[in-house]
Amino acid sequence: MEEKFERLALRFFNKEATKEEIDSLKKLINENEFFKREFETLKITWEKEIFPQQKFDLARGRKILNQKIDESPTTKTRQLHTTTLNRRQVFAFAASVSVVLIFLSGLFLNRNFFQFNNSPIVQMVEKFVPAGKKQTIRLKDGTMVKLNAETKLMFPKNFKSTERVVHLEGEAFFEVARDTSRPFKIISGELETQVLGTSFNISAYPENKEIKVSVATGKVEVKNKNNKVHLIPGEQVIFSKQDASLIEKPFNYKQEFSWKDSTLFFEDTPMSLVAKSMERWYGISIKFENQEILDCQLTGEFKNESLINVLESIKYTNDITYRIVNETIFLDGKGCD
Amino acid sequence: MISELEEYKSSNQIKNSSIDNDEEDRLLLLKLKQNNRSALNNLFDKYYNQLCNFCHFLIEQKEESEEIVTDLFLKIWQNRATLQIHSNLRAYLFSSIKYRASAYFKSRKNKERKNLEDYPDFLVSENQADSELLINELSTELNLFLNAIPEPGRTIFRLSKTEGMKYKEISQIMNISEKTVENHLLLVVKKLKSIIFPNSNA
Numbered sequence: 001m002e003e004k005f006e007r008l009a010l011r012f013f014n015k016e017a018t019k020e021e022i023d024s025l026k027k028l029i030n031e032n033e034f035f036k037r038e039f040e041t042l043k044i045t046w047e048k049e050i051f052p053q054q055k056f057d058l059a060r061g062r063k064i065l066n067q068k069i070d071e072s073p074t075t076k077t078r079q080l081h082t083t084t085l086n087r088r089q090v091f092a093f094a095a096s097v098s099v100v101l102i103f104l105s106g107l108f109l110n111r112n113f114f115q116f117n118n119s120p121i122v123q124m125v126e127k128f129v130p131a132g133k134k135q136t137i138r139l140k141d142g143t144m145v146k147l148n149a150e151t152k153l154m155f156p157k158n159f160k161s162t163e164r165v166v167h168l169e170g171e172a173f174f175e176v177a178r179d180t181s182r183p184f185k186i187i188s189g190e191l192e193t194q195v196l197g198t199s200f201n202i203s204a205y206p207e208n209k210e211i212k213v214s215v216a217t218g219k220v221e222v223k224n225k226n227n228k229v230h231l232i233p234g235e236q237v238i239f240s241k242q243d244a245s246l247i248e249k250p251f252n253y254k255q256e257f258s259w260k261d262s263t264l265f266f267e268d269t270p271m272s273l274v275a276k277s278m279e280r281w282y283g284i285s286i287k288f289e290n291q292e293i294l295d296c297q298l299t300g301e302f303k304n305e306s307l308i309n310v311l312e313s314i315k316y317t318n319d320i321t322y323r324i325v326n327e328t329i330f331l332d333g334k335g336c337d
Numbered sequence: 338m339i340s341e342l343e344e345y346k347s348s349n350q351i352k353n354s355s356i357d358n359d360e361e362d363r364l365l366l367l368k369l370k371q372n373n374r375s376a377l378n379n380l381f382d383k384y385y386n387q388l389c390n391f392c393h394f395l396i397e398q399k400e401e402s403e404e405i406v407t408d409l410f411l412k413i414w415q416n417r418a419t420l421q422i423h424s425n426l427r428a429y430l431f432s433s434i435k436y437r438a439s440a441y442f443k444s445r446k447n448k449e450r451k452n453l454e455d456y457p458d459f460l461v462s463e464n465q466a467d468s469e470l471l472i473n474e475l476s477t478e479l480n481l482f483l484n485a486i487p488e489p490g491r492t493i494f495r496l497s498k499t500e501g502m503k504y505k506e507i508s509q510i511m512n513i514s515e516k517t518v519e520n521h522l523l524l525v526v527k528k529l530k531s532i533i534f535p536n537s538n539a
Contacts, residue, residue, distance in 0.1 A: 010523055014497055016504055045530040050483060051499050054399060056389040058382060065381055065407040069374075069414055142400050177400075 005035055006042070013046040063144065067136060123157040129170075132283020134262070139166075142177030143184065146260045149280040150205070171203040173260045176218075191239050194221045200231075201256050211239040214256040222246065254301070264302040264310065271296045274314070275331075282307045285328045292335025293320055362426040370417050381410050384427070387500065388434050394495055395438040405437045428509040431496070435510060482532055489513065490521040497522055 008025040011017040017025065028035045129135045129147045136146045141159055151170025159165075164184045176184045178197025186193040188204035191211050198218020204211040213222050214236040222229050222237050227246045229237050236251035258265035264281055266274055272294050275286040284307065288294060296318040302310050311322045311329065320333035368376035385406060392402035409430070413420060422429045486494065489511050496502045496510065504515040511518065 006523060006527065007519065010519070010526060014503070014522070015501070041530055041534050042526065045526060045533050046498075048529070048533065051394065051495055053499075054390055054393050056386050056399075056403065058385050061385045061389070061403060061407060062378065062381060064403060065410050066378075068407055068411045072411060072415060142403075 002038075005038065009039055009042050010046075013043070060144075063136075064138060067138060124154055125157055126152060126154045128152045130283065131280050134259075139164075139177075141179060141182070141184075144175040144177075146173045148172060148259055149283070168202055168204055170205055171201070171259070173199070173201045173216075173257065175199040189241070190224045190244065192223050194223070195219070201260075203256070209241055211241070212251075212256070213237050213239075214251050216253075216257065258301065262304050264300075264305070266298045266300050268297045268299055270294065271298065271318075271320075271331075274298045278307070278310065278329075283327075287328060287330050289330050289332040290335065293318070293331060293333045296320065296333070296336040358427075359425050366420075366422065366426055369413070370420065372417070374414070377410065377414050380426075384430055388430060391431060391495070391500070392434050392438055394499075395435065395492070396441055401441065405434065405441060409433050409437060424509040425506065427502075428506050431500070432510040432512075435492070482528065486525055486528075490525050493518055493521045494525045 005025075005028050008017065008021055008028070011021055012025055029039050030036075127135070127137055127147065129149055129151050131149045133149055134147065136144060137153070138144050139155060139159075140157075141164055143164070145153060145166075147153060148171035151168070151172055153166060153168055153170075153172060155164075155166040159182065162182060164179070164182050166184075166186055168186050168188045174184075174186065174195075176195050176197050176199070180196050184195050184197070186202060188202060188211055191204070191213075193200075193202060193213050195218060198220060199216040200218075200220050201214045201216070202211070203214075213220065213231065215231045215233050217233055220231045222231060222239070224239065224244055224246065226244065229246050229248055231237055231248070234250055234253075236249055236256070238247045238249070239245070240247070252267070254263075254265050255267060264277060266277075269277075271288075275288070278284070279286055298314060298317065300310075300313055300317075302313070307329075314320050314331075315322060318333065318336060320331050323330045323332070362380070365376045365380050369380065388406045388409070389402045392405050393399060396402060396405075424432075483491070493507055493511060496507045502510075504518045507518045508515045
């Protein structure tokens, strides 16, 4: 009898009971004091919250899934390759926090540099994104890195248990997975950026005179041999390769972060820099037929725009004509005041 | 008490609307098979948290759970042309996670043997600490008991309690009869009751 009662009660709690079963359960409870008490204790037992629920970030999950799909061989897009320092090799990957680093030019050709900091058993992986592309990669610790065009990221196949170190040349936005026991370090030339878990952009292209680190969320520590600064969201540090100085300042979010949302952003930007950005963005090369136009400036936001549309914009705002020969764009015009 | 039982009748009907839910899943699955990637994303949104939590319950690794769940959806997408699901979709998803979780344990064991260096990567200390904190809020005794429930009772109890699954669905996932599901549940609940109410002699 008791066994039958328990079975009925359990079916009831589990929303399994039929109408007849509910009726007979009711009958048992009404007619018997013992079952009435028993029902109460079983109910409390059943309703006890016992399994702790974890929070899983859906947006992040989606990102991981869609990245996996885009990378999988069956979807006929790109595949992951590893190692070798062949700059022309195309690598594919996925990521999510934005760090842009500008590297020292000599470093790029120095093969041995990367082995320097790591014992020989550490297997390094290199990802390179060529001009005209952007890629997001997810590291083993869950960190997402979005790499801008002409950017190289090197990291060990397995992170050490004490720290997570990567090397960046070019520009990237990092969303670092939080792990207080293993700081995340990004080395770009002489500059080291260290975080526990946060998102920020590093711009460290070898040909630029400076490296910029711009913070979106969390706290970031940036240092070189002599100096160290701490940044909070909205702050940027500019490292001058020439005199090794670190200068902190607020920055324009759009200016630093729009690239990761597929937007080319210019604000009174001189044509020389516009051209450089466009070369990376579209994987083309730009030549100026009249050096006067280097003084012209461009302001505009181009989200997922075609090269032609951007060129048309330049044409109308600055009276600059363009001519396309294979993959080279020739710009010409009178120049601006 | 009685009014509660009366109320239950109507709530039981609400639960039966899970038929609508099955229908919704069937439609999404159909679209997915017709190469509709947003249908895949819709299904993913719907089940991601549930499945991650279930996987985390089985393997106790947060990041690896995300990995396993996203891998499953990747496989579904890749195999969409040939995919055949006989039970309902939710049961299919949960049983796939169960299968993948045990595969994960096997591969982890092999890996540990092969490469001890890899091991620290699995010790995601922060996440572990998080879940430990939550569990510690419960009485130690309950905690000990829950970890000590032998399988398949432990997983059955969890599917019933947390996912609110019916015996039939659980039996599909665990690959045992409904009767056996009920027997396991009964044992767990009785044991649990005796811990919460040590003086009850029932």
